[in-house]
Amino acid sequence: AQSVTQPDIHITVSEGASLELRCNYSYGATPYLFWYVQSPGQGLQLLLKYFSGDTLVQGIKGFEAEFKRSQSSFNLRKPSVHWSDAAEYFCAVGAGNNNDMRFGAGTRLTVKP
């Protein structure tokens, strides 16, 4: 089965600084990759997804992610972080006819003023 690793449990950045959240996946075939964001007390919201094609994908709220097959990575980036970006971020890999999705453990983002 597929699996996802998010190496960073918690990241703190200053408002206005750039952000990169790491995600590594394990899957034998072409992966379907997702980034979700979870604000405190809320459900998960999709930021962006990659199925095929251009390896740099744009999402909502100014986020982007780059798929690198050679590194089995799908890192999430934002050039300038806003205080409202403080949340938990989950990377996920999907596979199979039943839409089997495996999530990483999450990275909690704190934004300093």
Add this chain to the structure above:
Amino acid sequence: NAGVTQTPKFRVLKTGQSMTLLCAQDMNHEYMYWYRQDPGMGLRLIHYSVGEGTTAKGEVPDGYNVSRLKKQNFLLGLESAAPSQTSVYFCASSSRGRLVHEQYFGPGTRLTVT
């Protein structure tokens, strides 16, 4: 358009009690899922359904049962709650198709078992 809703939002149970969590979606999605979220472990799939009247086990199914009698509803049951089932439970749904589709999540149910 409500999307995915969950009832209740919070619940406290004593060990051995039973309860049912209700998930409803209004997007006419074929697939529905129940996850649990625990600190440091992300979301883990409990059970899922690929259509009305069908259910299947996920990663962590023990201690839970599910039913999908109507396409728009997916129920998660705990027959005899244990403290290890203290968690936040999320329901999700997705459409069926050739590609893996994004899942839409409900707001979650926080369950505490004492």
